[in-house]
Amino acid sequence: MKRLIAAAAALCAWTAHAASWNLSAEQPDSNYLTQNVRLFADDVKAATKGQLEFKVQSNSVLLKRPEVKRGVQQGIVPIGEFLMSALGNEDAMFEVDSVPFLASSFDASEKLWKAAREQIVQRLDKQGIVLVYGSPWPPQGIYTKTPVAAMSDFKGARFRAYSASTSRMATLMGAVPTTIQTAEVPQAFSTGVIDMMITSPATGVDTQAWDYVKNYYDAQAFIPQAIVIANKRALAELPADQRQAVLDAGKRAEARGWQMARDLTAKLTKTLSDKGIAVHPVPAGVSADLAKIGQTMADEWTKKSGADGAKVLDAYRR
Secondary structure, eight states: OHHHHHHHHHSOOOOTTOSEEEEEOOSOTTSHHHHHHHHHHHHHHHHTTTSSEEEEEOTTSSOOHHHHHHHHHHTSSSEEEEEGGGGTTTOGGGGGGGSTTTSOSHHHHHHHHHHHHHHHHHHHHTTTEEEEEEEEOOOOEEEESSOOOSGGGGTTOEEEEOSHHHHHHHHHTTOEEEEOOGGGHHHHHHTTSOSEEEEOHHHHHHTTGGGTOSEEEOOOOOOOEEEEEEEHHHHHTSOHHHHHHHHHHHHHHHHHHHHHHHHHHHHHHHHHHHTTOEEEOOOHHHHHHHHHHHHHHHHHHHHHHHHHHHHHHHHHHO
């Protein structure tokens, strides 16, 4: 909370017809999600003829992942981007994208996102937040220092988690979940705080995983969503044409984000290989056990999400 108050004091609050908003982006500039955020900001500036400008502050320099939603809700920043499943402890619907093996391909994941999107919009709206757009990460794989041949190789390993669902998955794998923010991953590996992690090829490249691990298992466990959210009141106070420009740019950014993820995933995985990481398929026995874990977590998610979750799954499976 002290950090949020300090950030609020350091940032200029918006006015009813603000010309400039700070936008908190989570990843470094090299990450395609941040590149998409910048294209979104360019789109808004062009559409409003410079009357509304988003100043993109990347790499979580304004707010860290756990602070973004509250920061936007309270008006510390009017708009921000972060990983949706970070809200999983608040409401199961926010981690629908992170149920292992429920939707592993881009086509399946996009269908699941469309099925769940309105439920997510409604939940955020009740909290004074507008969902501007969502954009997918690549499928999640497992990084390890030493090769993995059986589930017993995970037992007792310190496993980096970044959400409630990844913590639960690590626990079911027999590992010890340890919450580490992306920027801290290299140091956590080098100091022995973690031995393994599940994350995307994009994060592997961003953090130069070849410096601290030797193996990448292309599990394609799930495809998490990054979301851009805005303060509802701040958005409502904009002139109607500017408000519409933001929403229209959000639609384009969402479509562009899905295409960027599809186009770049293979390239990012190849970069891992080119830099010396051994890229493997998941061993058959491990894959079967991970599928069982996925089913357990799907059952747990269905119970937690109740009737709304059942509606989403029904729409997804049609």
